[in-house]
Amino acid sequence: MKRHWRLLARYFAQYAKVRLAYKADFIIAFFSSMAATVLGFGFVLVLFTKIPRLQDWSFDEVMFLYGFSLIPLGFFNVVSWNLYDFSELYIIEGRFDRVLLRPVSTLYQVVFEKFRLESLQEVVTGILVVGYCVRRMHLELGAMDFLWFAVTVICGAGIYLAVFLILTAVSFWFEDRVGIVPPVFNMLNFGRYPLTIYNVFIQFLLSWIIPFGFATFYPTTHFLGRTAFTLYFHLVPVVAAGFTLLAVVVWNRGVANYSSTGT
C-alpha cells in the first residue's frame, strides 16, 4: 500500500514535469478548462435572471450544488484522461501488453499514468463557490459536516470513475469503438442540477442505473438541510463502494478476456 502511494507520487511528479515542459500547451489547456467552468456557472446565472426559483430551489442552493459537483468531478477529470482513448492507445496500439508485464495492478497503471493537471482548477473553484454559498446562506456546518463533505467528495469521484471504468472495460470485448461514452457524459451533467426537476424516469436512471445523483445531488441535500433525502444521503458510501467493486470486477473480467483473445 505504502509502495503504491510512493509510486503514485512519482507518477504524478513525472507527469507534471513533462506537462509543464510545454508551457504554452499547458496554459492553453488551463484556460480552456477555466472557460468551460465559467460557462457552466454562467448558464446557472442566466437561468436565474429569467426565473426566481428552480422549482423550490433557490439560486444559492443551485450554485452550491453546481459548485459542489465540480469538486468530485475535478478529481475524476484529473485521473480519467487515459480512459478516453483507452481502446485506441492500449488495445489497438497494443500498449496494454506493457501494462501486463509490470508487477503493479493494471487498473492502477492505466488510471495513474496520465493526469489532466488543469482540472485541479475545478476542485479549487468548486471549493471557493461552495464556501461563498455557505456564507451567503449562513449555513451552520459542524466538524461532522466537514468529515462528511470529504467522504462524499471521495465517494462522488469514485462513482464517476467507476461508471467510466465500466464503459472503458467494454473495449476489452469489442475492439471497435463503441459510442456509448458521449451520451453517458451528458448524463453526468444532468446530475449537477436538482434531480427533482426531472421526470421520474430520469430520476430513477440517475439514482440506480448510472448513479450520478449519488455523486452530487444527494450529498448536497444533507448540507442544505433538506431532510427529505436523508436516507439517500446515507446510502452515498454504500452506492460508491458497490459501484467501485462492480467496476473492479468488470475490469478484471475484461483483462482476463484480453488475455485469452489477445485482441
Place this chain on the structure above:
Amino acid sequence: MPPIIEVQDLTKEFRTFRRREGVLGALQNLFVREYLTVHAVDHVSFSIEPGEMVGYIGANGAGKSTTIKVLTGILSPTGGKVISNGFVPYRQRRHYTKHIGVVFGQRTQLWWDIAVIESFKLLKEIYEIPERDYRRRLDVFSELLNLKEYLHTPVRKLSLGERMRCDLAASLLHNPPLLFLDEPTIGLDVVAKERIREFLKEINRTEGTTVLLTTHDLSDIEELSKRILIIDKGRILFDGDLEQMKNRLAQYNQVKFFLKDRSQVPRLAQIETDGIVCQRVDDLTYLIRFDRAKHSSAGVIRQIVNTLEVRDLLVEEEPIEEIVKRIYLKGEVA
C-alpha cells in the same frame, strides 16, 4: 538442476470471424458472424535449462510471438502446461513479472516523453529495486551499453539503436533470472546489433541469465545461442543444437573460386558434369553448389584445380538462411 522453463503441449487457439466487405457486409457482421479457429500454437513442448540462450525462429505468423506472450503471462493458453521459474505465468502474472525481463523490438517499454533516467527511476519504484543494486546495475549497464550520453534525453528523441539499448537496460534493472527478447535486433545496423549481442553474452556469462530470443536475423542465433527452436504453423519443427542442425540438414556445400584471368572462362563447361553447376558471381568469381551426398568437397576442389587456373578458392557450408528457408517452405524437417 531442473529446467527453468517447461512447456508441455502448449496450445493457443484464436477465434476470429470473417469480416464481410461493404456497408451491407458490415451490417451483417453485427448479427451473423462466421467464426474461424486459428491454431496459433499447436501442442508445443520444450524445456529450457537455467543459463541457456535459446534462439526461437519461425516465419511471420508461425507462432513465435504467441509463445512469448504466453511465457510472459500476457496471454493465457487454450491448453497445455507452462511452468516458468516456478510460476504459472498467466495465473500468477503479477508475482511472476518481477522475475522476468521482457523486450519487444517493435515497441518500447519506456515512457515516451520522459528522459531515459526518469523511466529507470520509475522502474526502480515499480520493481522495488534497492538503491544500492539499482546504482550498481545502472553503472554496469551504462558502461557496457554506452548509455551515459543520452540518459537525460527523452525516449522519443533516441534513434532506434539507442532506444533498444535503453530498453535492454530497463528490462534487466531488477536482475531477472529470465530474459525474453522478441526481435531485439529488428531494424538495427550492424554495429548496433553487434553491441547488443556482446551485451547479451556478457550478461549471460556474468549473471547466468537465461535468454529466449526470437529473431529473423539468423546471425543473431549463430552468434548467441547454441540451441535453436524452429516453429512453423504453430508446431515445433526442430529443437536442438545449431551445429547438429547444420550437419543434419545442410544439403549443399559451396565452393567459391576466383579465376586467374578471363581466358579460363570457356573451360568452365568442362567441370559441369553430374549435377555440378557453375554460377557466375562476377567477371572472375564463380560458385559451385553441390549435393553433399553425391560429391565430396575434396573431389570438387580437385576437379576445379585440375581443370582451371584459379587464384583463390573457398569452401563454405550451406548458409543457415538457406537451410531454414527450405524448412519453412517444406513445412517439415526432412
